[in-house]
Amino acid sequence: GQNIDQPTEMTATEGAIVQINCTYQTSGFNGLFWYQQHAGEAPTFLSYNVLDGLEEKGRFSSFLSRSKGYSYLLLKELQMKDSASYLCAVRDGNYQLIWGAGTKLIIKP
């Protein structure tokens, strides 16, 4: 079966750096997405990786290793507003989007 694993919850301190990992096992691969979802709100797009390596976008970076079935989202200079769930999603060989359960990130002052 297809599977995406992410930690359920992480805690970090304001101003620090946090890395949220995602491992996946899918039938084929056509890209990996990270979305942010604040409690009770809709997910919003953060990043997309289809080739190995690091994609940087401001305070957020996303890394992909296709051979390892692994990605991470790196958040720098954490702010209280970064408290949210972070969803990893993989587009499989049939172009279906498979979603992880999300990682709830708690930022403490």
Next chain:
Amino acid sequence: DADVTQTPRNRITKTGKRIMLECSQTKGHDRMYWYRQDPGLGLRLIYYSFDVKDINKGEISDGYSVSRQAQAKFSLSLESAIPNQTALYFCATGGGLLGVDTQYFGPGTRLTVL
């Protein structure tokens, strides 16, 4: 104005009732999706549509039906609601090349079935 809207935002209903959730978009996207989200689970795809004449079942279509009335409108129906259909429902759109399209979500409908 929001690009993807959903109505109603909240709904409480009783077991056995028919419910329709509506989604409209102004993004001009051809692809539209219905998901449900439950605590501790990832988003699960119910149905999706790549254009007005195309409807496809997702991972958990049993107990649901959809209608794509126009490019901009995609509605989800629960013919006879049951309590385990209590969840947060999201509509989403997607445009551009299929492999790289990001999805844009509506604000969600919180449905409670008593």
